[in-house]
Amino acid sequence: MKQLFRGGIHPNDGKALSRGGAPVPMPAPSRVIIPMSQHIGAPCSPLVKVGDTVKLGQKIGDGEGVCSPVHASVSGTVAAVEQLPIPGGRQAVCVVIDSDGKDTPDPAIKPRASHKGLSPAELAAIVREAGICGMGGAAYPTNSKILSTAGKTETLLINACECEPYITSDDMVMCTWPEKVILGARILADVIGAKHTVIAVEDNKPEAIEALRAKAEGQEDIEIRALPTRYPQGAKKQLILAVTGKEVAPGARTGALFNVTTVYSICRAVYEGLPITEKVVTVTGEGANEPKNVIVRVGTPIEQVLDFAGGVKEETCKVVCGGPMMGVAQGNLAVPVVKGTNALLCLTDPAPAAEDPACIRCGKCMDACPMGLQPLNLYRYVNCGDKEELGRLNLEDCMECGCCAYVCPGRLPLVETFKAGKKLLKEGKR
Known part of the structure; x- marks a missing residue:
């Protein structure tokens, strides 16, 4: 079939590391951390309080408007309702549940x-x-x-x-x-x-x-x-x-x-009748001892998932939530798996930073951009704060796929710069 969309790249896909065999169920952890914000839209408000007994699959958070309820991924007792770190470097209200080990299902299922x-x-x-x-x-x-x-x-x-x-x-x-x-x-x-x-x-x-x-x-x-x-x-x-x-x-x-x-x-x-209480997560990368797919309870700390999957090699330098192109490096491995977690990528080879990054105007980023944007010019206008030009060149159409950064011989921090540029435009609209 003819390839119809413009641009794009062919990076090493690395999929052979974890492909093959059915996903392996991970036993429920003794404690889960369920964030009230796991979706685009308004965060949920907790429906339970400390000391409450909850069942597996019970709704424990909900809200108004564009919102997606959250559910207990184990049965047990609510140990805390508090602000805690979640993936992506943010914090959110979380319901912490101590499992009773029974996985008693909610009768509403x-x-x-x-x-x-x-x-x-x-x-x-x-x-x-x-x-x-x-x-x-x-x-x-x-x-x-x-x-x-x-x-x-x-x-x-x-x-x-x-x-x-x-x-x-x-x-x-x-x-x-x-x-x-x-x-x-x-x-x-x-x-x-x-x-x-x-x-x-x-x-x-x-x-x-x-x-x-x-x-x-x-x-x-x-x-x-x-x-x-x-x-x-x-x-x-x-x-x-x-x-x-x-x-x-x-x-x-x-x-x-x-x-x-x-x-x-x-x-x-x-x-x-099943709500989202678990997720298939790929544990992979050259730093993973035993790359595989794991069925993980939502709220399981990332570090426990890595341990269950065989642990990481000593030379692992970074764990990314997601893939190498659009994932986010995770500094705190105590944060929980959420509904959108699809992979934990363990990297051993740190990306080399350019000593003096500079655009050489080669145009490779323009050829690679699947949105037909001009990354080299967008980079310049973000750095000089020109909101008018950023709007004219459709910065907000950038989907942060990383194609431009992948092909850039100068190793410019293009995606990070464009994220900053979008914040600049958003602030200008307030």
């Missing part, structure tokens, strides 16, 4: 026999109560997306590209539970009224493609489409362009596009 007859509002309510948000890392509440796309699209697009190097959690979800991915796609398509469903998978995942096609056999309206491997194939606008040939205008919404693990989670919420 009830499976359904069928999704037939569900209205968009009813499915959105189920998805909201399950705490499902974008599981590919975006963490936008999925119920809002269901309501905004119902009856407005003929094509449902499921993002199964997982283009970020090293990460294989989506891949292993597809290989291990392909029937639930297909059923989740069927639920969404039936309820929002889509006539055609495309599950887009990069062609470096042949086992996942084969597994999905086998489970989708006989369902003519569900297509498993293999796309050429190229980063960032899984970015929303690039994926829509590659699949449909249609370019999404700046600022426009991307419509009926859902991450594959989100779709899997929808299936579990509808047919098993």
